[in-house]
Amino acid sequence: MNEPRLARVAAAIADPTRARVLSRLLDGRLHTAGELAAHAGVTAPTMSAHLKLLVDEGLALVRQQGRHRYFGLADGDVAHALEALLRVADGRDTEPAAAARRWQKPEMRGLRHARSCYGHLAGELGVQWRDSLLAKGWVKVAPDGHYELGDQGRTALAELTPDGISTTGGALYDCVDWSERRDHFAGPLAVAWLSAMVGRGWLSRAKDSRVLTLTPPGRFALFESLLQ
Structure with a gap:
């Protein structure tokens, strides 16, 4: 049985490093892999693997400009979903x-x-x-x-x-x-x-x-x- 897409997306968000990256991308700006690696406190190769997964799952996009690659959220739907998750994580209903x-x-x-x-x-x-x-x-x-x-x-x-x-x-x-x-x-x-x-x-x-x-x-x- 194929894994439900919802489960794959949830797993992509759930990783602590990727969650930090996605939260950073909520500013709406584009960031290099190096900037995101420094923000998340991981090595460049590790960040590259995380970003590839986020792009593959449709949560992030990559834009090539000259020799540089910039990453951002895929679209507004992803941003709104992340904001909703932040509200849930913040204890909206329970605390x-x-x-x-x-x-x-x-x-x-x-x-x-x-x-x-x-x-x-x-x-x-x-x-x-x-x-x-x-x-x-x-x-x-x-x-x-x-x-x-x-x-x-x-x-x-x-x-x-x-x-x-x-x-x-x-x-x-x-x-x-x-x-x-x-x-x-x-x-x-x-x-x-x-x-x-x-x-x-x-x-x-x-x-x-x-x-x-x-x-x-x-x-x-x-x-x-x-x-x-």
Whole structure:
């Protein structure tokens, strides 16, 4: 009898080293095998074997650029599945009080406040961003059940929205936040917004984690100007 694909995928995720790699790739960026080996604390040959398995099982992708190979998550479905597993592992149903205490630990506060989730903004700041855009009416429910920018939103967020990117047709949708247990925005439009925020220096990325730091210019731009 052939092994069920679900069992193979679960086994691929379950290995501690591969789990660390997948968690690292949740930042939405591409990383070299060497970077991932250093992050996971294993040798380059060991990391190559782990990455091959992740690619073979459809959990990761590899992109060749010149002499270099870069690795990332295969797609948004993988990212959402990993976030769901993180919620389960965090004791969502069985120990909510323990999970809440965990997020109050100093080493977790930055991750809870703001982080990247497959290229879009998550954490307290991500939830606040979604709530504010909906409250202002800049983002509205689309006919397909996802979201789209309204006329005011297109004008107000023009600085963050690249030319040519769709603002309708599934470009923006909900993603349950791992730490907050509420929705933040995901999708190509959300990814473009985070990229623009980082590019403008409103948010800065931590070197070895998914943590995002709100800078003084970002605090002014987002909360004293854009969302006031």
